[in-house]
Amino acid sequence: MDVMLTVEGLEKSFKDKKVLKNISFEVRKGEIMAILGPNGAGKSTTIRNIMGIMYPDKGTITFHHYNGKGIPRNKIGFLPEERGLYKNVNVMDILLYLADLKDYPLDKARERALMYLKKFDLEGKDKVSIEELSKGMGQKVQFIASILHEPEFLILDEPFSGLDPVSQEMFKEEIRNLANNGTAILLSSHQMNLVEEMCDRLFMMQQGQKVIYGSLDEVKRKYANFKCTIHGKNDAARLERIDQVRRIEQQGDASVLYLEKDVEPLSWIKQLPDDLVIEELKLNRISLHEIFIDIATNKNLMKEGELNA
């Protein structure tokens, strides 16, 4: 696929603390690439460096298909993590102003603004002052502002934070649409379930460092081992003796068995001992969420070394 952005060897320090260490990834046309990580991992700093709001100490940021100097600001849509709008102006004025700053034709911007307001259930709110909108409505307007000028490259920093589930779905659908229409999307989030459902590739980072980088399927195949959840009163020592079980977590009558990487699900189930108490059994892969929690809390669900594979 067509590469839109390449970040290579990005390093950044605040005072004496290194907050970004050798960050490298690329974003391609028509894909949703997610930057994941716990709070303070360096996601927003990475994005701010890409946007030229900060300057990296080391490393390069290359926008392909752009010959000019600096950053192709007019081709980028940006929804920052720290975001808001002027309070005492009306919705259409601010949308047109932001589109104008991107050199987007105003009549087209007005047309698209009305279309998106309607799409996001804000029809008739174009003349309403921003301060009269609810927080969620304000976020929708900010989102519209970031995509109004048909950007080729869209950067969304925590786009879902503070949204209700209905609005989250709306955002998800629109982001997916944009990607399908060829927009390259870089999305940062710590809401794993949402990311898992929509991203094509992901870059997980912690303490300014890369932890995992690859396509969602690859990552799942590579890192997300199977786990087996058994409801029923079983002795931990008994469960440990089962083949290919790496670690057990028990809570009440429920036991979670984390399995080794190369487990064959079918044959593993067949070899379960006859005396196990099974009221319910579930076999699935560790979710992105669990990988994330694991990284964030520095626990090791998987053996060391595997993560850095």
Added chain:
Amino acid sequence: MRNTMKVAKWEIKRNMKNKTFLIGLFLTPLLIIGFFVIGSLFDDSSDKEQTVELYVNDEIGLLPAVEETISMAGFDWEVEETDLSQDAVRSELEETENTAYLFLTAQGLNEGIFPVYMSEEMPPYFLEQLQILETPIKSVQLAEQGLTAEEMAIVSAPILFEQQAAEDEAKSEESRLERVVPGAFAGFIMLSIVFTGMAIFQSASQEKKDKIAEILLSSLTPADLMQGKIIGYFVLGIIQTVISLVIILPVAIWRFELQDAAKYLLAPELLFYILIACMGYLLFSAIFVGIGATMSDMTTAGNFQGFVMMLPFLPFLFIGPVVNDPSGLWAQVGTYIPFTTPGVLLLRLTILEEWPWIEIAIGLAILAVSIWIFMKLAGKIFKVGILMYGKNATPGEIWKWIRA
């Protein structure tokens, strides 16, 4: 530059649609007019108190000449004839204010001394003003001596020693107006745009509070944003000036009888004065925009920020000393401190007949260099400060940004 103009246009549009700004736009000149009117009310009431009632006991038939002389002099005196004797006058005066009795007696005409009785409360200089009656009385005296009209004219004419000025008085008055009118006009423009410009401060800190700074900076550079604000608020200041003038000028012309002053406005000096005023604006706007970016909230301004906000008022300290001695030490010091240069220079140039060109050149050079330095500093502070959320920057942090 295009983005700068877009920001400037936006700032103008945003403010012109803002009710608070619009109210301020019209309220400011109305308040100034309010002060005029209140001032003139007080003036009128004090005038009324000063009206003098002058009773004349006329034995020599001079009353018509006295009335004519007083009305020509324009004194606020009411002249009435009385038959009261000198003995009765004393008791009559006990209960009165601003009342006097003049006895034009035949004896007085011979001796040159006329008795006057006054109430305790009298306007100052009443007796000196009364001296104006010397001329009509003198003519009666001389006529009695049998002089001809021509002889009388020569004898009664006072001997004067008149200084011969290089230009006549009317002309010098004219040249004074020629200087003062454009100077005062430029001073008004400067105050108006600098005070409107103080809103830049709020605009920058509000952008932080509303957290829109990062969204804007994804479309333009911090320099574009900062310059756009400076230009936008300059235009807003000019709009404020024009509206103020349209409202205030007619009242000022009526109040101070300045009907003729308008023709002095379009003097060549005006351009120079306006240049000084604009330089003053540029200096202060750079300071305001930089400091505004260091603050997350207007209400939490620290001492440092508060002190900076006082800088435009600094020239007021120099008004007294400069008016007393427009070429003195204070005037020179004020000319060389960049924060006071525009105000002090405007004041001095308005008062002085001979312009101190070397001092003007040095003062303006210092001002120009200061503008350049403060713009650079503001740029550095703005770039970092506008993205710092949640707290005000300390002077230490600001110093670090400047050095970075």
